Amino acid sequence: MDLDFWWLLVIPVAFALGWVASRYDLKALLSESANLPRSYFRGLNFLLNEQPDKAIDAFIEVAKLDPETVELHFALGNLFRRRGETDRAIRVHQNLLSRPDLPVNERDHALYELGQDFLKAGLLDRAEETFRSLKSGDHALGAQRALLTIYGIEKDWNRSIDTARQLETMGAEPLGLEIAQFHCELAQEALQQKKPDEARRQLDLALKANPHNVRATILGGDVDAAAGAPQAALGQWRRVEEQNASYLPLVAEKVMKAYEALGRVEEGAQLLTQWVDQYPLNDLLDVAYKYVSELHGPEAAHTLARTQMQKSPNLAGMTRLLEAQQATAEEPRRSELQLMRTLLQQRTKNLPRYTCQNCGFRARLFYWQCPGCSGWETYAPRRVEPIPASS
Numbered sequence: 001m002d003l004d005f006w007w008l009l010v011i012p013v014a015f016a017l018g019w020v021a022s023r024y025d026l027k028a029l030l031s032e033s034a035n036l037p038r039s040y041f042r043g044l045n046f047l048l049n050e051q052p053d054k055a056i057d058a059f060i061e062v063a064k065l066d067p068e069t070v071e072l073h074f075a076l077g078n079l080f081r082r083r084g085e086t087d088r089a090i091r092v093h094q095n096l097l098s099r100p101d102l103p104v105n106e107r108d109h110a111l112y113e114l115g116q117d118f119l120k121a122g123l124l125d126r127a128e129e130t131f132r133s134l135k136s137g138d139h140a141l142g143a144q145r146a147l148l149t150i151y152g153i154e155k156d157w158n159r160s161i162d163t164a165r166q167l168e169t170m171g172a173e174p175l176g177l178e179i180a181q182f183h184c185e186l187a188q189e190a191l192q193q194k195k196p197d198e199a200r201r202q203l204d205l206a207l208k209a210n211p212h213n214v215r216a217t218i219l220g221g222d223v224d225a226a227a228g229a230p231q232a233a234l235g236q237w238r239r240v241e242e243q244n245a246s247y248l249p250l251v252a253e254k255v256m257k258a259y260e261a262l263g264r265v266e267e268g269a270q271l272l273t274q275w276v277d278q279y280p281l282n283d284l285l286d287v288a289y290k291y292v293s294e295l296h297g298p299e300a301a302h303t304l305a306r307t308q309m310q311k312s313p314n315l316a317g318m319t320r321l322l323e324a325q326q327a328t329a330e331e332p333r334r335s336e337l338q339l340m341r342t343l344l345q346q347r348t349k350n351l352p353r354y355t356c357q358n359c360g361f362r363a364r365l366f367y368w369q370c371p372g373c374s375g376w377e378t379y380a381p382r383r384v385e386p387i388p389a390s391s
């Protein structure tokens with residue numbers, strides 16, 4: 001019984017102790033917050049009331065009184081930039097940089113953030129200037145990466161190459177794939193400006209940076225074709241098969257044009273049929289079908305379409321098969337097939353798309369650089385239908 005009585009005493013004592021402890025915590029909190037300048041609370045209040053400009057003024061006031069508020073500035077600046085309020089982010093970071101007592105690493109950090117603000121605001125010149133000032137320190141690598149982005153946006157490929165090389169020496173991942181593409185961009189420009197020698201020089205450099213670069217091989221053929229040498233062009237384009245056969249659809253039409261120019265279109269159609277047989281790629285079949293139909297008539301084209309459809313069934317292949325059947329059919333079946341084909345074509349016209357394997361951006365045209373995420377060689381060179389027709 002005695003034991004029970006003692007337990008009854010313990011409970012109020014515990015409550016009393018808890019009350020004293022909470023009072024102590026509250027006191028400590030109050031004394032701490034008393035140390036914070038009033039401007040801090042004013043700023044917080046403005047921020048919560050959606051008055052960001054007044055909040056910035058209040059926080060700048062805090063920064064003048066209390067030098068320990070660097071983190072607050074970074075948090076605030078990033079918040080504004082994420083919300084797209086770049087002018088406010090710029091003000092916050094510039095204010096931070098105006099402090100004479102700022103340590104070097106914090107100064108670099110503020111410069112880096114300011115550069116990102118300018119980049120987001122589209123002020124590329126100012127962004128470039130800011131990032132270029134970060135030559136060493138913890139943010140030098142990040143600044144160099146940002147410069148690579150800027151030169152890519154500006155399509156300044158020579159500077160892109162220099163920057164990528166610089167990044168590699170600074171310990172970044174290998175950038176051969178990107179460097180090769182920058183050389184290809186320069187080659188393409190040279191080709192448009194009718195400077196074949198410069199184009200060839202850039203293509204050699206591209207293949208040196210990345211021997212697997214198929215674009216350089218394709219462009220090499222384009223340079224030869226533009227110079228009136230279809231035989232040499234063919235030699236280049238046929239090398240795509242050894243390099244990476246999945247890119248053959250990108251050269252199929254070019255190959256046929258070269259054979260036509262040489263007066264050997266029959267040989268070209270034979271090669272294309274052989275390719276289609278080996279690589280069941282829909283876009284390749286499109287070209288082969290057209291030429292086989294022209295050269296050998298509807299029966300041969302029908303056989304080609306049917307064989308491929310059995311190998312790899314899809315909606316585009318089905319449309320082509322109906323077209324082939326229609327070409328050899330009698331009335332009234334011919335009109336029926338025409339109707340089916342038109343319906344199917346209407347529904348599937350825009351279906352096949354190139355898809356970025358990095359960000360999923362889908363496009364009707366093939367891109368070497370994704371318009372969605374700016375990644376290089378992120379598109380597989382074949383169009384796919386989003387609905388699995390074979391299931």
Ligand SMILES: [Zn+2]
Nearest residue numbers: 356359370373
């Ligand atoms: Zn992408």
